[in-house]
Amino acid sequence: MNDLEGLTPEQIDKISKARERVIDSIGKNMDLYGITLSIGHLYGYMYFNQGPVTLDELSKTMGMSKTSMSTGVRTLLDLKMIDKVWGRGTRKDLFTTVPDWxxxxxxxxxxxxxxxxxxxxxxxxxxxxxxxxxxxxxxxxxxxxxxxxxxxxxxxxxxxxxxxxxxxxxxxxxxxxxxxxxxxxx
Amino acid sequence: MNDLEGLTPEQIDKISKARERVIDSIGKNMDLYGITLSIGHLYGYMYFNQGPVTLDELSKTMGMSKTSMSTGVRTLLDLKMIDKVWGRGTRKDLFTTVPDWxxxxxxxxxxxxxxxxxxxxxxxxxxxxxxxxxxxxxxxxxxxxxxxxxxxxxxxxxxxxxxxxxxxxxxxxxxxxxxxxxxxxx
DNA sequence: TTTAGTGTACAGTTTTAACTTTACGTACTT
DNA sequence: AAGTACGTAAAGTTAAAACTGTACACTAAA
CATH class of the missing domain: 1.10.287 (Helix Hairpins)
Incomplete structure (x- = not known):
């Protein structure tokens, strides 16, 4: 959730805006087939992030409770829209999007x-x-x-x-x- | 909503049960693509009824307020799942299902x-x-x-x-x- | 013009779903 | 064995949606 590190504030702002718009439309799209808007956003963030993310990172980025991330992630897992992946050196679960829409x-x-x-x-x-x-x-x-x-x-x-x-x-x-x-x- | 009139109680019961099951599955099906279960039932009842129905009849059969029928019917109209039809001798609006699923x-x-x-x-x-x-x-x-x-x-x-x-x-x-x-x- | 019948907008209520906080079970570490 | 980190179940809270009752606008008949 921190792949924008090291850029200038202006650059971060520009990229974020562009991403935000896409994430929003992803959310709306998923809303169409009955997935909560917030879970859609969740997917959107994961979609843009380079590499897998943890529940804690998601929680921080989305500004929502870890429990919500847990349930949201599970929903997306059930729908096979994300995968749980294994990462060395951490006990946290790592999740990454299945990018084939x-x-x-x-x-x-x-x-x-x-x-x-x-x-x-x-x-x-x-x-x-x-x-x-x-x-x-x-x-x-x-x-x-x-x-x-x-x-x-x-x-x-x-x-x-x-x-x-x-x-x-x-x-x-x-x-x-x-x-x-x-x-x-x- | 009274096309079962004149049958024996036993017959009414049997047919009703059979219909009820179908109506229920219609409701569930429509629920799949984001339509309220109750509106799904609404459609189901209309689907089985011989001939068009009025808001008042629907209200009575569904045991719900006329307002709810009004909004439900409007939803189904917007989705082109039912039609408003004209009937002589009544000022009430008449509605009938579009049976081509x-x-x-x-x-x-x-x-x-x-x-x-x-x-x-x-x-x-x-x-x-x-x-x-x-x-x-x-x-x-x-x-x-x-x-x-x-x-x-x-x-x-x-x-x-x-x-x-x-x-x-x-x-x-x-x-x-x-x-x-x-x-x-x- | 009045009157009665009809559909719907609107405000209020109840039910349902989303979300949070707390607490706990499990598994890893030391 | 004890402590710690992690994910999630459960209960509680807040926000949203479904539903109701009332009131009103519109139409058609008298």
Missing amino acids: HQNFSDYFSIKWRKAVEGNMISLAKSLAEINDMKKEYSDDSKLMQLLNTDEEKITESINYYRWLLKLIESFENGKIFEFIPKEES | HQNFSDYFSIKWRKAVEGNMISLAKSLAEINDMKKEYSDDSKLMQLLNTDEEKITESINYYRWLLKLIESFENGKIFEFIPKEES
Whole structure:
């Protein structure tokens, strides 16, 4: 957190301003997919820092408690946006960003969405089965049957959507999405 | 909100349970992309109801204030997940779901992300320009130059990511994504 | 013009989430 | 074995968001 040491105050000011703006937009971006603004900033600082940082350094730079850094860092670890790295000569944990944002993006959806979507699909399947049971049981009640049919149709359509979504998530996971939308060269 | 009228209590119970489960998973799904659980439920109820509903009906069914329904409905309207429809013989506003979830998904990202991403790109470009100015100004200070270069590289990489993201969003907007990952037939 | 019905802005309340302080368990050092 | 450094759990506090009730503006009918 001190890679600006040895520069003139004016230089520090200029660089800091430029960095600050980027860090801010990183924060806003992460906010878009449900990560706290402050954790976004946390990532931003780490992103610009040369080399890994400790909880204490983060705490000092962010002006927040060490506990907050601990939880924030853990969130980012869970999302695979940062790594814990080993450093000789210190007992402190060291953390560094995973700088591949395309990968971050993919991991995020994979981690956060896959499980939920799969859970939802199970629920839908269960309800669909119940509807079908009812269709057998009350097959002579035409008014009810009509209702059951529209419900069935709606659930089926939802399942189709989730299936699509799952395939999208898979294309993130296996990188096929980058065949469809290539990363920028350079 | 009363399309179950005329059924036996047992039938109502069964259907309600099946629906409730689906509505719940709809809520959870929408929660994934930052929509309140309760608004998700709101959508879920509307999704299953035959025909459009009024704020008062929603309020009664959801057991929440009419004000909340008003704001919730407005949120869903902004995201183009529901439509306001016209009904003869009533002065109440009528709302109905847009049942195409693939479209909903696309709209959501288009609406929620595009603007933010574009804003971020502008910020990054500004910072990049400042870094480049500094590179000219302090071209004789090799330590500083090194720092500036790594910063520049990081910002450039970010911009690449945002460009990619924008292209992804565009593929949602123009439907090209469905050529890559087709909707399920059936 | 009045009157009744409707949606929403606004202020107030409650619930939820973020953050801090304190305290503790673990692991390393001596 | 005792002390120290470190990360985090737990409880407490503060800030933010969700939600409610009231009041008001607008429209349409009488």
